[in-house]
Amino acid sequence: MMATIASSFYGQKTLLIEKNRKLGKKLAGTGGGRCNVTNNGNLDDLIAGIPGNGRFLYSVFSQFDNHDIINFFTENGVALKVEDHGRVFPKSDKSRTIIEALEKKIQELGGQVLTQTEIVSVKKVEDHFLLKSAEQTWTCDKLIVTTGGKSYPSTGSTGFGHDIARHFKHTITPLEAAESPLLTDFPHKALQGISLDDICLSYDKHHITHDLLFTHFGLSGPAALRLSSFVQGGETLSLDFLPHLTQKELANFLQQEREKSLKNALKLLLPERVADFLSQDFPEKVKQLTEQELDKIISLIKELPIPVTGKMSLAKSFVTKGGVDLKEINPKTLESKLISGLHFAGEVMDINAHTGGFNITSALCTGWVAGSPHY
Numbered sequence: 001m002m003a004t005i006a007s008s009f010y011g012q013k014t015l016l017i018e019k020n021r022k023l024g025k026k027l028a029g030t031g032g033g034r035c036n037v038t039n040n041g042n043l044d045d046l047i048a049g050i051p052g053n054g055r056f057l058y059s060v061f062s063q064f065d066n067h068d069i070i071n072f073f074t075e076n077g078v079a080l081k082v083e084d085h086g087r088v089f090p091k092s093d094k095s096r097t098i099i100e101a102l103e104k105k106i107q108e109l110g111g112q113v114l115t116q117t118e119i120v121s122v123k124k125v126e127d128h129f130l131l132k133s134a135e136q137t138w139t140c141d142k143l144i145v146t147t148g149g150k151s152y153p154s155t156g157s158t159g160f161g162h163d164i165a166r167h168f169k170h171t172i173t174p175l176e177a178a179e180s181p182l183l184t185d186f187p188h189k190a191l192q193g194i195s196l197d198d199i200c201l202s203y204d205k206h207h208i209t210h211d212l213l214f215t216h217f218g219l220s221g222p223a224a225l226r227l228s229s230f231v232q233g234g235e236t237l238s239l240d241f242l243p244h245l246t247q248k249e250l251a252n253f254l255q256q257e258r259e260k261s262l263k264n265a266l267k268l269l270l271p272e273r274v275a276d277f278l279s280q281d282f283p284e285k286v287k288q289l290t291e292q293e294l295d296k297i298i299s300l301i302k303e304l305p306i307p308v309t310g311k312m313s314l315a316k317s318f319v320t321k322g323g324v325d326l327k328e329i330n331p332k333t334l335e336s337k338l339i340s341g342l343h344f345a346g347e348v349m350d351i352n353a354h355t356g357g358f359n360i361t362s363a364l365c366t367g368w369v370a371g372s373p374h375y
């Protein structure tokens with residue numbers, strides 16, 4: 001959509017072809033259906049938020065960055081708001097607002113859109129690309145492939161763009177799951193459905209302070225998704241429910257609340273179900289706890305061990321790591337170094353980012369640059 005907008009803005013006759021009934025199916029599902037349209041961090045934050053080849057995007061961001069995304073939507077009548085960790089959402093809390101603004105801009109600039117049209121083959125014949133669906137054929141002199149990765153194929157991203165790239169002798173780096181929910185045996189049932197802000201989840205030397213969600217299969221939410229790059233299954237994570245408190249501060253707190261039941265004391269710091277879960281094997285009152293029991297409850301709060309049994313498959317992970325090899329793409333124009341006129345944008349390339357608006361920033365900014373002419 002953003003590639004179509006840039007291309008139409010610069011006066012090119014442009015056609016967007018989408019196989020789904022509607023545009024932006026995956027975008028619609030981001031940010032819990034609210035569309036996490038970008039992140040308002042600075043350039044260093046952006047690059048850090050894109051662990052999979054973010055540095056390739058310096059040139060792209062010098063042409064169009066997250067602040068241009070914010071300006072774009074604001075100028076096109078979408079009120080935005082910034083939430084925790086710099087995540088930007090429409091004030092309406094509805095993905096539709098973002099998708100409709102993009103659709104309206106395409107229409108205003110004279111871009112054409114064909115939905116329910118699946119491209120099944122792409123060739124280059126002399127100077128022109130030849131695109132085919134089951135019923136129709138199109139020719140064009142510039143082709144921008146924005147077919148996404150291979151995650152959540154039900155949204156349309158089945159990896160067809162990789163086939164196009166392969167056809168043109170591009171290398172596809174190995175495809176892997178990124179930003180994957182983690183499977184654990186413990187402690188699902190007791191904590192299922194609980195979402196915690198700013199806990200610290202650690203493995204080895206990796207410490208991620210962010211939000212965490214307990215699900216029926218294990219762990220999701222940004223902290224688990226970010227840590228997923230460092231684990232496979234078989235590791236034990238450590239969960240600190242209260243990273244802003246030291247063990248000593250926690251011991252002092254329990255001392256102050258010694259007349260209360262342990263559960264009620266913990267409820268002052270933690271959600272009720274977490275307090276229930278942590279206090280279940282201890283004496284009722286704080287003052288009844290032995291020194292060893294005090295050490296044990298503090299260690300459960302600060303270092304709860306969680307064994308990981310595996311992670312979700314590529315199809316069920318939020319993002320695809322790997323894609324069209326960036327060595328074969330010009331970072332200024334996003335044109336293929338192998339085939340003139342062929343361009344790539346978005347997740348089809350070997351770029352993967354954290355959730356929190358970074359993938360969408362990469363997709364929108366590369367879309368703008370690929371759609372823009374470079375003389």
Ligand SMILES: Cc1cc2nc3c(=O)[nH]c(=O)nc-3n(C[C@H](O)[C@H](O)[C@H](O)COP(=O)(O)OP(=O)(O)OC[C@H]3O[C@@H](n4cnc5c(N)ncnc54)[C@H](O)[C@@H]3O)c2cc1C
Nearest residue numbers: 019030036119147148156157346347356357358359360363
């Ligand atoms: C549940 C979920 C939550 C996410 N949350 C976040 C988040 O909070 N923050 C963040 O930054 N990122 C998030 N992401 C990742 C982000 O949504 C993607 O990185 C981004 O949408 C990629 O954009 P894209 O345009 O490259 O590809 P896509 O959004 O996948 O779009 C590709 C489009 O190409 C179409 N297409 C494919 N093949 C063909 C064909 N042969 N013919 C015609 N059309 C075709 C598809 O139908 C699809 O509409 C999330 C992803 C998921 C699945």
